[in-house]
Amino acid sequence: MSTSVDRRHDVLVVGAGPSGSACAYWLADAGYDVTLVERKRFPREKTCGDGLTPRAVRQLEDMGLAQELAGFHRYDGLRAMAFGRQLELAWPDHPDLPAHGYVVTRRDLDHLVAERAQKAGAALRQGTEAAAPVIEDGRVRGAVVATRDAGRTEQIRSRYVVVSDGANSRFGRALGTSRDRGLALGMALRGYYRSPRHAEPWIESHLDVRDRTGQVLPGYGWIFPLGDGRVNVGVGLLSTSDRWAGVNTTELMAAFVDTAPSSWELSRATSCGAPTGGRLPMGLSVGPRVGPGHLVVGDAAGSINPFNGEGIAYAYETGRLAAVAVGEALANDDDGALRAYESALQHRYGLYYRVAQAFVQLIGRPQLMRALVGTGMHSRTLMEWVLRIMANLLRPDEIGPAEAAYRAVAALARLA
Numbered sequence: 001m002s003t004s005v006d007r008r009h010d011v012l013v014v015g016a017g018p019s020g021s022a023c024a025y026w027l028a029d030a031g032y033d034v035t036l037v038e039r040k041r042f043p044r045e046k047t048c049g050d051g052l053t054p055r056a057v058r059q060l061e062d063m064g065l066a067q068e069l070a071g072f073h074r075y076d077g078l079r080a081m082a083f084g085r086q087l088e089l090a091w092p093d094h095p096d097l098p099a100h101g102y103v104v105t106r107r108d109l110d111h112l113v114a115e116r117a118q119k120a121g122a123a124l125r126q127g128t129e130a131a132a133p134v135i136e137d138g139r140v141r142g143a144v145v146a147t148r149d150a151g152r153t154e155q156i157r158s159r160y161v162v163v164s165d166g167a168n169s170r171f172g173r174a175l176g177t178s179r180d181r182g183l184a185l186g187m188a189l190r191g192y193y194r195s196p197r198h199a200e201p202w203i204e205s206h207l208d209v210r211d212r213t214g215q216v217l218p219g220y221g222w223i224f225p226l227g228d229g230r231v232n233v234g235v236g237l238l239s240t241s242d243r244w245a246g247v248n249t250t251e252l253m254a255a256f257v258d259t260a261p262s263s264w265e266l267s268r269a270t271s272c273g274a275p276t277g278g279r280l281p282m283g284l285s286v287g288p289r290v291g292p293g294h295l296v297v298g299d300a301a302g303s304i305n306p307f308n309g310e311g312i313a314y315a316y317e318t319g320r321l322a323a324v325a326v327g328e329a330l331a332n333d334d335d336g337a338l339r340a341y342e343s344a345l346q347h348r349y350g351l352y353y354r355v356a357q358a359f360v361q362l363i364g365r366p367q368l369m370r371a372l373v374g375t376g377m378h379s380r381t382l383m384e385w386v387l388r389i390m391a392n393l394l395r396p397d398e399i400g401p402a403e404a405a406y407r408a409v410a411a412l413a414r415l416a
């Protein structure tokens with residue numbers, strides 16, 4: 001195999017999921033010369049619940065995609081289900097965020113955003129895998145990429161590299177990132193089913209998923225309507241339970257499908273294929289996120305919200321924050337400007353995610369999980385508040401999300 005060398009770009013972005021495409025969009029929009037490499041070809045599948053909260057919608061609208069989004073299935077809030085009770089909780093009014101979400105397959109969504117980055121001026125190279133970083137004088141200068149169809153390797157050189165290669169993040173690992181194993185990790189599985197309730201305006205969460213012994217687990221089962229004849233069905237679990245290692249997620253998923261309300265008509269007959277799963281690195285558990293000549297964003301940085309397992313909005317947001325820091329570094333020819341990215345992450349999520357991590361440790365105990373959910377399901381007001389905290393949707397005039405979360409966790413623990 002021959003290796004050719006490309007001219008030097010301003011930025012190379014590795015991976016065109018939500019974090020990479022958002023980062024490439026904002027950098028291209030600011031006029032920088034950006035190359036975005038994606039090892040697969042769009043449209044491609046990505047295992048996900050496909051749920052977009054108001055936070056994610058806001059980011060997509062900021063990237064100029066409001067009209068495109070309007071063609072997908074819009075919903076108004078969350079139906080929480082547990083212990084025979086149900087509460088329909090509308091997304092709250094918020095001065096900066098819409099009061100609705102969407103459910104969009106990642107096959108459609110990621111293609112849309114990658115194309116948006118391309119239209120803004122980023123060069124999108126699909127079927128191109130960043131195999132290894134190019135490191136010179138202790139600093140990243142680009143990547144050796146393998147182009148699948150042409151069967152050759154090439155060096156793409158850049159002043160800065162943004163690592164957005166997702167939860168497995170092989171490229172990030174090659175640059176020295178690792179996950180803090182003391183912090184919680186999520187694991188989830190999802191499949192598609194045909195359902196007569198595919199067009200409902202609510203996403204549904206079941207907060208009482210159980211293991212084989214009937215113990216309530218820290219996690220939830222979901223049914224998210226896609227509006228195209230199908231629903232996305234899944235289960236997510238946290239590693240904080242001491243039974244984590246013993247839980248077979250495939251069995252858990254099968255049990256959830258069997259016990260879900262029959263009106264959804266989930267069965268082998270309506271299944272669109274075997275479920276697939278993935279890991280959810282959360283609470284900024286992966287780092288370092290700033291290194292010589294590079295930044296790490298999205299799942300590669302463990303940016304998922306531990307409270308609810310939502311990662312798309314945080315992938316867009318961290319990609320955008322990284323674009324600001326890289327833009328500063330380029331404009332002022334100052335590598336030191338990259339450090340502002342970590343400060344921005346800490347400012348926006350640091351304390352909130354620390355409280356979230358404490359919360360997920362707490363619900364690792366089955367009695368407490370049961371008591372908290374049982375208590376919450378008896379109070380609409382409490383659950384509305386909990387939803388706003390967990391989805392990070394507090395208004396700016398309210399106390400900060402971290403403090404609110406802390407108070408909520410403390411109040412719930414007292415009640416329980």
Ligand SMILES: Cc1cc2nc3c(=O)[nH]c(=O)nc-3n(C[C@H](O)[C@H](O)[C@H](O)COP(=O)(O)OP(=O)(O)OC[C@H]3O[C@@H](n4cnc5c(N)ncnc54)[C@H](O)[C@@H]3O)c2cc1C
Pocket residue numbers: 014015016017018019020037038039040046047048049050051052128129130131164165166167170171188189190234276277278279280297298299300304309310311312313315
């Ligand atoms: C089962 C499950 C359900 C979930 N449900 C939801 C949900 O409903 N809502 C929500 O908000 N979040 C959900 N999440 C989390 C969400 O999927 C992630 O947080 C989100 O995809 C992170 O985006 P990302 O851009 O960081 O990474 P990814 O989406 O993983 O994108 C990474 C991209 O990089 C490419 N890539 C990887 N390596 C290379 C390389 N070396 N060179 C070139 N390209 C490369 C990959 O092909 C991929 O396209 C769920 C996760 C799972 C596993």
